[in-house]
Amino acid sequence: MEEEDTVKALEADGLGKRFRTRWALREATFELPAGARCALVGPNGAGKTTLLNLVTGLLVPTTGGVRVLGRPLEPSRVAFVAQDKPLYRRWSVADLLRYGAATNPRWDRHAAASFLRAHEIPVQERADRLSGGQRTLVALALAVGKRAGLLVLDEPLAELDPLARIQVMDAVREQETTVLLSSHILADLAGVCDHLILLGAGRVRLCGSFTELLAARPTATTMEDLVLDHLRDPGLAR
Numbered sequence: 001m002e003e004e005d006t007v008k009a010l011e012a013d014g015l016g017k018r019f020r021t022r023w024a025l026r027e028a029t030f031e032l033p034a035g036a037r038c039a040l041v042g043p044n045g046a047g048k049t050t051l052l053n054l055v056t057g058l059l060v061p062t063t064g065g066v067r068v069l070g071r072p073l074e075p076s077r078v079a080f081v082a083q084d085k086p087l088y089r090r091w092s093v094a095d096l097l098r099y100g101a102a103t104n105p106r107w108d109r110h111a112a113a114s115f116l117r118a119h120e121i122p123v124q125e126r127a128d129r130l131s132g133g134q135r136t137l138v139a140l141a142l143a144v145g146k147r148a149g150l151l152v153l154d155e156p157l158a159e160l161d162p163l164a165r166i167q168v169m170d171a172v173r174e175q176e177t178t179v180l181l182s183s184h185i186l187a188d189l190a191g192v193c194d195h196l197i198l199l200g201a202g203r204v205r206l207c208g209s210f211t212e213l214l215a216a217r218p219t220a221t222t223m224e225d226l227v228l229d230h231l232r233d234p235g236l237a238r
């Protein structure tokens with residue numbers, strides 16, 4: 001039991017990515033405990049998508065590496081909801097579920113189906129005929145079915161109206177697995193996340209649980225205060 005408690009869901013050690021001569025992310029070292037729901041925030045161009053692509057194995061790091069649940073990164077252990085979701089918009093939701101079943105070794109069709117039922121998503125509908133919020137929920141259902149140890153979401157709230165954002169964040173809150181999600185909508189993250197990684201100009205500026213981070217900065221009373229305080233620092237601009 002003690003050993004289980006100390007296994008980290010995600011560890012990054014000296015993680016960096018350079019595109020030609022430009023570093024998108026440098027020397028990122030952090031860890032997330034199992035069960036954490038972590039907000040990844042930072043200004044445009046700070047390196048959030050790059051970090052998520054490294055954590056999911058879509059990009060190869062220039063330096064350092066990532067471990068998931070104490071082991072070297074295996075893409076099958078990470079579920080990713082990318083910004084452009086879901087992948088095949090001309091397919092029906094049922095087709096997407098069949099694809100999930102065919103491509104994931106630990107596919108849990110009951111979990112995916114009950115997630116879709118709970119959110120009243122019509123499974124015979126084509127993905128491109130669903131609303132943006134429903135499409136995000138379908139992408140989340142596919143991630144839930146994958147039964148991965150880490151769920152990664154890149155700006156799941158972008159372009160969603162307030163009601164859809166609430167629905168998506170409620171769905172994220174229900175997840176028992178470790179979640180890492182990027183967003184610019186701080187107010188929506190605060191009610192769901194308990195950990196924070198703040199990136200600025202390609203470097204990790206803050207990382208930890210809200211409780212620890214707020215205790216270390218007595219002038220901030222909320223996660224939003226904390227982030228805005230740091231974002232106003234001109235050193236964060238690229």
Ligand SMILES: Nc1ncnc2c1ncn2[C@@H]1O[C@H](COP(=O)(O)OP(=O)(O)OP(=O)(O)O)[C@@H](O)[C@H]1O
Binds near residue numbers: 019050
């Ligand atoms: N494939 C690429 N080739 C060259 N440069 C890239 C590439 N991907 C990202 N970059 C650069 O790396 C930096 C970080 O980009 P990234 O997309 O990770 O930032 P971000 O924090 O996700 O930004 P946003 O909030 O605008 O989505 C930027 O300067 C970007 O131009």
